[in-house]
Amino acid sequence: xxxxxxxxxxxxxxxxxxxxxxxxxxxxxxxxxxxxxxxxxxxxxxxxxxxxxxxxxxxxxxxxxxxxxxxxxxxxxxxxxxxxxxxxxxxxxxxxxxxxxxxxxxxxxxxxxxxxxxxxxxxxxxxxxxxxxxxxxxxxxxxxxxxxxxxxxxxxxxxxxxxxxxxxxxxxxxxxxxxxxxxxxxxxxxxxxxxxxxxxxxxxxxxxxxxxxxxxxxxxxxxxxxxxxxxxxxxxxxxxxxxxxxxxxxxxxxxxxxxxxxxxxxxxxxxxx
Numbered sequence: 001x002x003x004x005x006x007x008x009x010x011x012x013x014x015x016x017x018x019x020x021x022x023x024x025x026x027x028x029x030x031x032x033x034x035x036x037x038x039x040x041x042x043x044x045x046x047x048x049x050x051x052x053x054x055x056x057x058x059x060x061x062x063x064x065x066x067x068x069x070x071x072x073x074x075x076x077x078x079x080x081x082x083x084x085x086x087x088x089x090x091x092x093x094x095x096x097x098x099x100x101x102x103x104x105x106x107x108x109x110x111x112x113x114x115x116x117x118x119x120x121x122x123x124x125x126x127x128x129x130x131x132x133x134x135x136x137x138x139x140x141x142x143x144x145x146x147x148x149x150x151x152x153x154x155x156x157x158x159x160x161x162x163x164x165x166x167x168x169x170x171x172x173x174x175x176x177x178x179x180x181x182x183x184x185x186x187x188x189x190x191x192x193x194x195x196x197x198x199x200x201x202x203x204x205x206x207x208x209x210x211x212x213x214x215x216x217x218x219x220x221x222x223x224x225x226x227x228x229x230x231x232x233x234x235x236x237x238x239x240x241x242x243x244x245x246x247x248x249x250x251x252x253x254x255x256x257x258x259x260x261x262x263x264x265x266x267x268x269x270x271x272x273x
Contacts, residue, residue, distance in 0.1 A: 017120040020139040021113040023166035027146035028106060030162055031061060034153060035099045043095045047152040048245040052087065054156050055098065057149050059090025062101045064145070069108050072124060072138060079127035079273075128273045143170040148243045148272065155245075163236055164202035172203050172235075175242040178271045180217035183209040187264035191215055194225035195265055201235035229262035231255050244270035 014022065035058060043055045052060070063086025075082040090098055118124075124138030125131070147167025154160050162168065179197075183189045191213045199205045206222040232254040240246040248266045255262045 015120070017117070017136045017139065019166065020136065020143040020170055021117055023143035023170045024139065024146055025110060025113050026165055027143070027150050027162075027167045028061075028065070028102075028109060030165070031058070031146070031150050031153065032099065032102055032106065034150070034157075034159065035095075035102070037159075038095065038157060040095060042157045045156045047156040048240075049149070049152050052152075054153050055093075055095065056087050056091060057152050058095075058098050058102065059087050059093070061146065061149055062090060062098060062105065063087070064142070065102070065105050065109055068142060069105060069112065074125040074130075074132070079130050083127070140170060140174065143167055144174055144272075147171055148245070151239070151243075152245070163239070168203055168239070171239060171242065172205070175238070175269070175271055176205075176207075176219060179209050180219060182268050183265055184211050184215055184217035186268040187261065189217070189228075189261055189265070193228045193258075193261065194220075195261065196222055196227040196230040197238070198222070198230070198232045199235040199238045200232070203235045205235075227257055229255065229257040229259070229265075231262050231266060238269070241266065241269040242271055244272040 038054065043053070043058075045054050046052075047054055047057055049057060060083065064083075067082065067086075090101075112118075118135045120134060120136035122135040124133050124135035126133055126138040126141045128141055129137075144167070147162075147165065147170065150162060150167065154162070183193070183195050187195075189195060189209075189211045191211055193211045194208045196208045197205065208220045208222055208225055208227060209217050210220045210225045211217045233251065237246070237251040237253065241248065241251065248263065253266065
C-alpha cells in the first residue's frame, strides 16, 4: 500500500516549519535558475494562472518576496490588492531587471529562512485567511505559492521538473489536510462514504477519506474502508486540480464506484486562494 502522504527519511525528521522554509529556498533558487534560461518570447508566454504571463509570475514572486523580507505584515487594503499591485508594478519591466531584483533579494531571504527564521508560533498573516495566523501557517502558504508558480512557468515554457521537490511535498500535505472538508462539506458525501484516491508518478499516494456516522471526515489507509468511489490519476493531474490550474474535463482520471460522488469531489479539489 502506498503512503497517504507526508515526508519520509531525512525530511521526516524536519519540523513542518523547517520543511516549509526549505521548500521556499528550493523554489526560489529553481525560479531564478529557470528564469536565467528564458528568452523574451518565453518571458511573454501566457501561463495557466489566468491573465498572467511568465513575466507577471516573476513580478508577483518578486513583490511578495519583498513583502516577506519586509516582515510580511497585513496590508492596509484587501489581500488581492497586494497581489495585483505587485504584478502591475513589475509588468513591462525588462526580464533582466526583474530577475536582478529577485537575485538581489535572495541573500536576505536565505538568511530569513535559515539562521534568522522566525519562530513557528510567532504571529504571521496570510492571504488565504486574511487574518493573523501562526508564522508556520504563513510560511507554509508561501511555500505552496512559490512551488505552484514555479510549475506555472515550467508548463508555459515546456521545461518540466521538480514535481517531487520539497515544495511539491508541502503542496501534497496541504491538499491532504483539506480533503476531509472537501469530501464531507464541499462534495456532500453521506455518512459511511469512503472516497479513495490513488496518485501515480513523482509523489505516489493511496489513501481513503472516510465520512463517519456523524458526518465527520478523516484520512485513513486505502484498505481501511470499502471504497464508495475510487479515483486514480497522476500526481501532476492531482496537483493541478488542487492548485486550480486545470479543470476536471481536461484531465484523464479513472473512476470506479459512485461516479457522481467522485466527480463532485474532483471538481472541488482547488485549495488555492
